[in-house]
Amino acid sequence: MAVGALPRKRHSQFRDDGRLLVEEVMGYEGFSGNESILYHLGSPCRIAQVGALTPLRHREWTPPAHVHRLADFRALPAGGDPITSRQVLMWNGDLEVAIAKPTEPLQGFYRNGEGDEVIYVHRGAGALRTVFGRLEFAEKDYLVIPRGTTVTWELDGGEQFWLVFHTPGEIETPTRYRNRYGQLLEHAPFSQRDFRGPDALETYDESGEFRLTVRVRGGLQDYLLDRHPFDVVGWDGYVWPYTFNAADFEPRAGRFHLPPPTHQTFQGPGFVICTFAPRMLDWDPEAVPLPYHHSNIQSEEVMFYAEGDYAARKGVEIGCITLHPSGLPHGPQPGTVERALGATATNELAVMWDTFRPLHLTTAWREHDNPEYAFSWNPDWDASSGGGGDRPPEEALTIAERGDGEATVTGPSA
Structure with a gap:
């Protein structure tokens, strides 16, 4: 995919009104995986201040019984922005799953520096504004956001209810749906036409104070920038955010x-x-x-x-x-x-x-x-x-002492 202005050759001089632009290569697996090349008006490395690193800690609940579980999240409280509203439900070393019900836009910008994200929009609509361009989203959309992508959100005025996946790995379409060149095969349940990438770039040549929060090293690191991070005039490649509707x-x-x-x-x-x-x-x-x-x-x-x-x-x-x-x-x-x-x-x-x-x-x-x-x-x-009796299974499935002192299992598993 390509958006905006690009030079004829990579790693060559590219100017805007005489100003030499800054080329950024953003890719996976070092220089061996998918990548995109972005052209900035200024250096993407530039920062004005470094703020605090706030650790992200999961408050673990260890259930007293190993059973099938059901949870109803309709009553989960709404509030916060698209980052602070995230309430993690479960995790392991490969995946973290949260529900978010944001009620206010993000004040500043966000970048996940340690993982890809997928957001399933159960309720709501708005726009994901990114360094790659603007991406409208609506109900039933999956938003796939590659790591390292600087974003912010615009929310419509209605209810927002999102399912948020974070992985330290890479989100891909299933391997069996693709040929050896990466093109989706005829038997795949979707085609390239079903995926929507960013449209027109939002390019700002502005100075000021811009807050950027980066998820990295298990925490949220705050920075203050003195240049607007959306200063890209063009990009091309294979790494970019997109939506796919269920x-x-x-x-x-x-x-x-x-x-x-x-x-x-x-x-x-x-x-x-x-x-x-x-x-x-x-x-x-x-x-x-x-x-x-x-x-x-x-x-x-x-x-x-x-x-x-x-x-x-x-x-x-x-x-x-x-x-x-x-x-x-x-x-x-x-x-x-x-x-x-x-x-x-x-x-x-x-x-x-x-x-x-x-x-x-x-x-x-x-x-x-x-x-x-x-x-x-x-x-x-x-x-x-609820037909399990007056007690929840954590209490019903216990080891009780019989009169002879021998342990036995009580409850439905007996």
Whole structure:
């Protein structure tokens, strides 16, 4: 992709009204990965003041029981800007997941210097303004922001509800969707036409005071610049922010039910992100149009419910997240399979991420956790009242002492 003015050759003199421009190469894997070249009016290294480094620390919640979990984040408080509003729910060494409900624009600029970001816009709209140009976003958009990209946000006046992914690795489309040159193949569930990059550049030749916050070394480092960071007159290359709308995902169906990798949208080191979009269902007369029971032997499966009716789950509303951790089987709840037989289509929209290393939960999850969900596979469970009894599973699944002093398990696992 190329935007703005460019010289005929790389690493050659390029001037604007006689002023020699500053060339910046921004790339992955040293000089061996994808890169873009940007041309600045001034040096991107220039800073006026260095502020504090504020550590980012996760407040971990270690649940007393290893069970399937459900949390409802509709009531999670809104407030803050697109950075300070982020409330981390879970993380491991490969991925960090937060919910953000910003109510005010960012005062200044932000750059993630230690990871790529993906933001799924569940509710809201606005513009991501970047050093590469302006990028409008709306509901159901994934915003993919490469590390090192200087950005700020404009928000519309409505509700904002975002799902924010951060990874120290690189966000890519799945390898199996691309040929050896990187072009998306015909069987991929999207094409290059479905990805929108920045449009016209915003170029400022301005002096003043401009605050820049950089995420780096596990914290937020503040700087004060004396030049506007959006001073790029042109750029080209393969590294740039873009949007992809979940409504443009072309889902697949089969004679019998297809597995979750069918819905994969992005990949990163140690995790995948999938889009369960509205689609036709399995067409064989004997097909079961819901997921089969399966055991997550090597992965954690997490799903955010964004729209429609997810037929395999009872008691799950839009804005909820389920966590099905490794070591435990899961599948449709009692009664859902029978009700789904004969269905020809589903209107669900969900975002799923699978990680291949265990996830840690935070106190932000704990505040919205529904402990009764672990019992929802019991035939007599009532989603409206919670059928696990008066005690949450952390208390019900305990080792009790029998009269003879021998330990036994009480609760549904007995």
